[in-house]
Amino acid sequence: MTAQAETPVSIRREGLTSQEVVAALETYGANVLPVGRPPSFLKVLLMQFLSPLIYILMVAAVVSAFVSEITDALFIAVVLAINGIIGAVQEYSAGQSASALRALEEPRATVVRDGIRQVIDATGLVPGDRVLLESGQRVPADILLDASDHLQCDEATHTGESRPVYKSTDDPVFAGTIVARGRGEGLVTATGSRTELGRIADAIRERTTAKPPLMIRMEEFTRRIAVAVGVAILFLFAVGWWRAMPVGDLFTMSIGLAVSAIPEALPIAISVALAIGMRRMARVNVIVRNLPAVESLGSCTMIATDKTGTLTLNELTVTDIRLPDDSHWVLEAGSHPLSGGIKSRDGGKDGPNAAVRRLLGVGSLPNEAEISVDGAETWRPVGDTVDVALLAAAHKAGISRSILLERFPLERRIPYEPEQKYAASFHQVEDRMQAFVKGAPELLLSMCKTMETTEGAVPIDRIHVHRQIKEMAREGLRVLAFAAGEIGVSGDGEYGGHLLIDLNFLGLVGMQDPIRPEVPAALDACRQAGIGVAVITGDDPTTASVIARQAGMRFEEADVVTGDQIADAVAAGESVLDGITRHGRIFARVKPDQKLAIIRSLARNGHYVAVTGDGVNDAPALRHAHVGVAMGHGGTEVAKESADIILTDDNFASIVAGIREGRVAYNNIRKVIFMQISTGAAEVLLFLLAMVLGAPMPMTAVQLLWLNLVTNGVQDVALVTEPAEGDELRSPVRRPGEPIFDRLMLRRIVLATLVMGGGGFAFFYWATTSGLSHFAASNLLLLLFVLFENVQCINSRSERRSVFRQSHFSNPFLLLGVLGSQALHIGAMYVPGVNDLLEIAPISLEQWLLLLVATAPLLAVSEVDKWLLRRQESMKRGNDDSKAQ
Numbered sequence: 001m002t003a004q005a006e007t008p009v010s011i012r013r014e015g016l017t018s019q020e021v022v023a024a025l026e027t028y029g030a031n032v033l034p035v036g037r038p039p040s041f042l043k044v045l046l047m048q049f050l051s052p053l054i055y056i057l058m059v060a061a062v063v064s065a066f067v068s069e070i071t072d073a074l075f076i077a078v079v080l081a082i083n084g085i086i087g088a089v090q091e092y093s094a095g096q097s098a099s100a101l102r103a104l105e106e107p108r109a110t111v112v113r114d115g116i117r118q119v120i121d122a123t124g125l126v127p128g129d130r131v132l133l134e135s136g137q138r139v140p141a142d143i144l145l146d147a148s149d150h151l152q153c154d155e156a157t158h159t160g161e162s163r164p165v166y167k168s169t170d171d172p173v174f175a176g177t178i179v180a181r182g183r184g185e186g187l188v189t190a191t192g193s194r195t196e197l198g199r200i201a202d203a204i205r206e207r208t209t210a211k212p213p214l215m216i217r218m219e220e221f222t223r224r225i226a227v228a229v230g231v232a233i234l235f236l237f238a239v240g241w242w243r244a245m246p247v248g249d250l251f252t253m254s255i256g257l258a259v260s261a262i263p264e265a266l267p268i269a270i271s272v273a274l275a276i277g278m279r280r281m282a283r284v285n286v287i288v289r290n291l292p293a294v295e296s297l298g299s300c301t302m303i304a305t306d307k308t309g310t311l312t313l314n315e316l317t318v319t320d321i322r323l324p325d326d327s328h329w330v331l332e333a334g335s336h337p338l339s340g341g342i343k344s345r346d347g348g349k350d351g352p353n354a355a356v357r358r359l360l361g362v363g364s365l366p367n368e369a370e371i372s373v374d375g376a377e378t379w380r381p382v383g384d385t386v387d388v389a390l391l392a393a394a395h396k397a398g399i400s401r402s403i404l405l406e407r408f409p410l411e412r413r414i415p416y417e418p419e420q421k422y423a424a425s426f427h428q429v430e431d432r433m434q435a436f437v438k439g440a441p442e443l444l445l446s447m448c449k450t451m452e453t454t455e456g457a458v459p460i461d462r463i464h465v466h467r468q469i470k471e472m473a474r475e476g477l478r479v480l481a482f483a484a485g486e487i488g489v490s491g492d493g494e495y496g497g498h499l500l501i502d503l504n505f506l507g508l509v510g511m512q513d514p515i516r517p518e519v520p521a522a523l524d525a526c527r528q529a530g531i532g533v534a535v536i537t538g539d540d541p542t543t544a545s546v547i548a549r550q551a552g553m554r555f556e557e558a559d560v561v562t563g564d565q566i567a568d569a570v571a572a573g574e575s576v577l578d579g580i581t582r583h584g585r586i587f588a589r590v591k592p593d594q595k596l597a598i599i600r601s602l603a604r605n606g607h608y609v610a611v612t613g614d615g616v617n618d619a620p621a622l623r624h625a626h627v628g629v630a631m632g633h634g635g636t637e638v639a640k641e642s643a644d645i646i647l648t649d650d651n652f653a654s655i656v657a658g659i660r661e662g663r664v665a666y667n668n669i670r671k672v673i674f675m676q677i678s679t680g681a682a683e684v685l686l687f688l689l690a691m692v693l694g695a696p697m698p699m700t701a702v703q704l705l706w707l708n709l710v711t712n713g714v715q716d717v718a719l720v721t722e723p724a725e726g727d728e729l730r731s732p733v734r735r736p737g738e739p740i741f742d743r744l745m746l747r748r749i750v751l752a753t754l755v756m757g758g759g760g761f762a763f764f765y766w767a768t769t770s771g772l773s774h775f776a777a778s779n780l781l782l783l784l785f786v787l788f789e790n791v792q793c794i795n796s797r798s799e800r801r802s803v804f805r806q807s808h809f810s811n812p813f814l815l816l817g818v819l820g821s822q823a824l825h826i827g828a829m830y831v832p833g834v835n836d837l838l839e840i841a842p843i844s845l846e847q848w849l850l851l852l853v854a855t856a857p858l859l860a861v862s863e864v865d866k867w868l869l870r871r872q873e874s875m876k877r878g879n880d881d882s883k884a885q
Helices: 018-028 041-047 052-066 070-105 196-203 213-242 247-261 266-283 292-299 354-364 385-396 401-407 441-447 462-474 519-529 541-551 563-572 574-583 592-604 616-624 637-642 652-692 701-721 743-769 774-795 812-830 834-838 845-884
Strands: 108-113 116-121 130-134 142-154 178-190 286-288 302-305 317-322 328-331 342-344 370-374 378-382 410-414 422-429 432-439 448-453 456-459 478-487 503-512 532-536 560-562 586-588 609-613 627-631 645-647
Touching: 041 070, 116 378, 130 142, 213 247, 213 652, 266 286, 266 292, 266 652, 266 701, 286 292, 286 652, 292 627, 292 652, 302 592, 302 652, 317 354, 317 385, 317 462, 354 385, 354 401, 354 432, 354 478, 354 503, 370 385, 378 385, 385 503, 432 441, 441 448, 441 462, 441 478, 441 503, 462 478, 462 503, 462 541, 519 532, 519 541, 519 652, 532 592, 541 560, 541 586, 560 563, 563 574, 563 586, 563 592, 574 592, 586 592, 592 609, 592 616, 609 616, 609 652, 616 627, 616 637, 627 637, 645 652, 652 701, 652 743, 652 774, 701 774, 701 812, 701 834, 743 774, 743 845, 774 812, 774 845, 812 834
Parallel strands: 302 532, 302 609, 448 503, 532 586, 560 586, 609 627, 627 645
Antiparallel strands: 108 116, 108 130, 130 178, 142 178, 286 645, 317 328, 317 503, 328 342, 370 378, 410 422, 422 432, 432 478, 448 456, 478 503
């Protein structure tokens, strides 16, 4: 493959001008890949009828027409059409919402325009743009390189090659590939559908989408229910045959009963519940990349989080400088990030001395950030937060990076990579070559032979420097070390890390990153919810511990684990590592491969793990965690691609808010399941009792269809729009293996089935033996079951809270659903033709009062059961508190 330029471009280091960009956008359009068109509403509508249950109903309609029951056939057809339209509207709107949210994942690109380096939305790239690439980024367009610094690209999306490919000057890099390592820059040659990836995407535009695991489990459950109902239907058919009932009536009755027992609307309800959860999560800065992650996030029992940018604001500021001679300098904050002074902590003259200025100058050279100053109060930082903080500190000392580069021309640079933990640059100083290095203190100390003092370079005192590092770490500072030294001139121009030896140690810089104000409350919410939190960071153990305590974490010293301990445990075997992660909560000086080992170990210990990450090296952990959470603001594109969820604000508190919304979505799914299964099971019990006890059939097949696909269908899906109850993060954590049909739900289903099915049959038997005709008794029974559905829908709003302690106006959709179902049935009583079809008629006020009394036991039994459950849980908490004391 070769990159094909859309227009001749010349190498211009200053990039395009704003006017050229506008003209190019008009010519080439936005840098957007072709995507498969979402299915049309008509297609979604037709797909509603691709179900074995629907096939059975269609057969029932044909048989009804064949036996001259034209009215029944037409009614079944109308009900199928209405049910299909409702399902299509819900599914289509859910798909549109998901597509809109996925649009928020658009990547960013670093470009040079008008001579200024800036970060833009990648959709705004045009041919001729100068783009800067670094590790972890997804290449935003086809680019022809004119500079490469150890650049390697993962081209598996194009070639299937799993190993990164080295890229040199004049090599093309393709849109959609990942920068695995190094740096590079070049000119855009093609955008959007004209890129190689665009051509591939155009060829595979029509794609199938896998069903969420939750829906697969529920469909499996529905199949099992169908088998159970099939057995019941055969039993009913056998009894009816023995009682010499007409075969046509038995057939249509069996079909209607099957419809009542099988929750055919459940997959639609689950899709809607997850789509609503996706929308609600977006409001709290959590972008869900696939629907199952909505429920998965709510299931997590452990959050393995980064520190920087997640617990903290990721707004690093240099606050302290420690020199080898033990002098201590502090940087004062001003009204502007670039203002403020530098003073000696021990008193004396104001302003930095030569040693401090030299250290800050070294911090400015192996530095990839840029700061643009517009006026007195406006600044535009671009680049890594550490590099930006160092440039801001240098600015306070009156040091200009551009002036330094004029004095010391850059020959070669070793960019910072997480696994190497340092950055270096090589500069020509007169006829000598100088190396300037910044990075992790422990690593730089191993590179140094001397240290800088007022008496010049002296042999390094490593014990003294280590003491300084510990003192700064105890103050919660992030510590960086700096060194410089003369090296030999490389004959082949290759300057690498092997030359960084016998350097001169210049000192330490301490940075502070304030704790996000929302984090302490979020950590407290995790404790209440039973969710564990582990911090995994590359920082020093002391620094990590101080910041974690400032954030509000509670842990013992024994819970702090280092990367060396993890390495030893990995070598010793999984059981040893699992023993460490069972209690470990602060994992410091951890390498990327160790992070993955920790995540897997936590999973073996029974946790459902959500892990955060932002770098290219976090991708394995994000991919193998139960829920991968990438940072949307500061995260690399490869991290986002590997994750299930993206945080738009990189905030730990947003994860907790997302967990809450995930639990809300899961609880709402349970509510719909409880509603549908309990009402369906009650109807099966009603008919079983009638068959066994020799009573006439309580309802016709058309009445059953009306009851389950119309009156019930109006209100049960409205349950998925239920708002949070408020105690989601105070409820016990849901373990990964916990089934949806737990003991509590089964108990509630059995109680509701006995009350509705048994009570409904008792009412029907009383009505028929009290002199009422079969028509009148069946008419009252059908209305009684509509009322049962109304009450059961309200009962389903909470498993524990009394209906008398809930706001009935907090979910207007549910209120409208309940009132609408009742209005439909009352209206049907008075509409000529419809009432004849359903065999119903208006009833008297006395009969209404009688039905309301007959409905009351369902509400009473539910309220007593909830009260007993609350009492049982309260007693358990009291016993637990007594044991704790």
